Amino acid sequence: MIYLDNAATTSPKPDTVVREVDRALRLYSANPGRGGHTPSVTTAKAVYNVRKSVKDFFHVKSEEDVIFTSGCTQALNIVIKGTLKRGDHVVISSMEHNAVLRPLHQLKEQGKINYTIADVVAGDNDATVNAFRNAINEHTRMIICTHASNVFGVRLPVERICALAHNYGILFCLDAAQSAGIFDVNLSDNGYDYVCCAGHKSLYGPMGTGLLLLGNDIRLEPLTAGGTGSDSANPLMPEYYPDRLESGTLNIPGICGLGTGIRFVNTRGRENIARHEMRLVQHLYRELSRTDKVMLYTPAPEIDEYAPVLSFNIEGSDSEAVSAFLNRRYGIAVRAGLHCAPLAHKAFGTLESGAVRIAPSAFSTERDIEILLKAVKNFIHTT
Numbered sequence: 379m380i381y382l383d384n385a386a387t388t389s390p391k392p393d394t395v396v397r398e399v400d401r402a403l404r405l406y407s408a409n410p411g412r413g414g415h416t417p418s419v420t421t422a423k424a425v426y427n428v429r430k431s432v433k434d435f436f437h438v439k440s441e442e443d444v445i446f447t448s449g450c451t452q453a454l455n456i457v458i459k460g461t462l463k464r465g466d467h468v469v470i471s472s473m474e475h476n477a478v479l480r481p482l483h484q485l486k487e488q489g490k491i492n493y494t495i496a497d498v499v500a501g502d503n504d505a506t507v508n509a510f511r512n513a514i515n516e517h518t519r520m521i522i523c524t525h526a527s528n529v530f531g532v533r534l535p536v537e538r539i540c541a542l543a544h545n546y547g548i549l550f551c552l553d554a555a556q557s558a559g560i561f562d563v564n565l566s567d568n569g570y571d572y573v574c575c576a577g578h579k580s581l582y583g584p585m586g587t588g589l590l591l592l593g594n595d596i597r598l599e600p601l602t603a604g605g606t607g608s609d610s611a612n613p614l615m616p617e618y619y620p621d622r623l624e625s626g627t628l629n630i631p632g633i634c635g636l637g638t639g640i641r642f643v644n645t646r647g648r649e650n651i652a653r654h655e656m657r658l659v660q661h662l663y664r665e666l667s668r669t670d671k672v673m674l675y676t677p678a679p680e681i682d683e684y685a686p687v688l689s690f691n692i693e694g695s696d697s698e699a700v701s702a703f704l705n706r707r708y709g710i711a712v713r714a715g716l717h718c719a720p721l722a723h724k725a726f727g728t729l730e731s732g733a734v735r736i737a738p739s740a741f742s743t744e745r746d747i748e749i750l751l752k753a754v755k756n757f758i759h760t761t
């Protein structure tokens with residue numbers, strides 16, 4: 379099998395991650411923070427060590443500001459539902475995933491908030507920043523914006539958009555689902571208020587892992603309430619982090635695997651991985667742009683402006699049909715359809731057709747791309 383659906387989740391995971399999950403299940407199977415006995419304390423230390431490596435990787439102020447979640451979706455829901463109050467307004471980009479759009483829409487339907495979509499102008503960061511500026515109004519409380527489109531790879535000028543938000547006294551939340559492990563995501567340099575990450579994509583952790591990183595002291599209302607092993611006589615959730623936002627038993631094997639995934643990225647080098655993936659995407663782009671009937675949607679990608687994700691279509695064919703052919707005839711796994719990002723498809727005119735998405739990982743090879751190209755050409759000749 380050639381797996382090129384790494385924007386959904388990376389596969390395979392590094393062997394070290396697989397071994398660490400196995401080790402954690404054997405060694406750390408007592409509940410951390412729930413007892414004073416040795417196995418519980420050992421597990422708590424293991425969790426703390428991962429918290430510390432996350433803190434270092436993203437330059438978070440302290441370990442307490444690292445919240446473990448089940449994925450990026452949960453992290454975004456905590457921020458959106460824990461921060462926004464009745465009457466608030468939010469600005470999002472036209473590249474947002476449903477993990478941002480749907481919780482906002484839910485609150486809008488309940489009559490609580492409103493939101494505006496700022497149009498991203500690929501290749502013109504000034505125009506994109508201006509679109510955000512024009513969408514701000516007196517009730518705007520937060521800007522939420524993806525670092526890079528999960529469909530077309532377009533990279534947003536998030537440092538500038540964050541600075542703009544802060545100029546207006548507005549909170550800034552970064553959706554780093556597609557960028558953590560690829561681009562520099564640095565809370566201390568950029569002053570992001572919230573960063574939401576998937577642990578299972580380019581951080582190479584297991585599925586069911588994610589992160590919420592806090593960059594300010596504003597009190598968040600917890601999305602879920604329950605046991606934390608701390609302040610147990612109090613019927614209210616603790617005021618302090620991470621306990622306030624981490625109720626219930628944590629996903630210890632997942633968290634330990636995520637810690638090892640981050641070590642994998644550090645060892646290979648985040649920038650080396652990004653360059654490797656981008657080289658594969660650029661080669662693919664070059665060849666596809668010379669192939670009759672292939673429809674591409676962006677200029678040739680460069681790492682300053684794009685994440686290593688490429689979507690295309692074949693004239694007259696449904697994206698799902700292309701993906702099914704690649705899977706059946708060549709054992710190539712790619713995703714087709716709408717990729718949970720209808721706003722991005724609307725912006726690029728692919729809401730009806732969807733698109734075939736190619737997303738390599740650190741483990742993808744040139745040979746994978748050559749076989750994919752051969753398969754695409756074969757599809758075109760046989761249909």
Ligand code: PLP
Binds near residue numbers: 448475528577
């Ligand atoms: N945001 C973006 C840009 C994504 O691409 C994804 C997943 O594909 C998510 C959020 C949701 O991430 P998760 O699956 O970890 O909840």
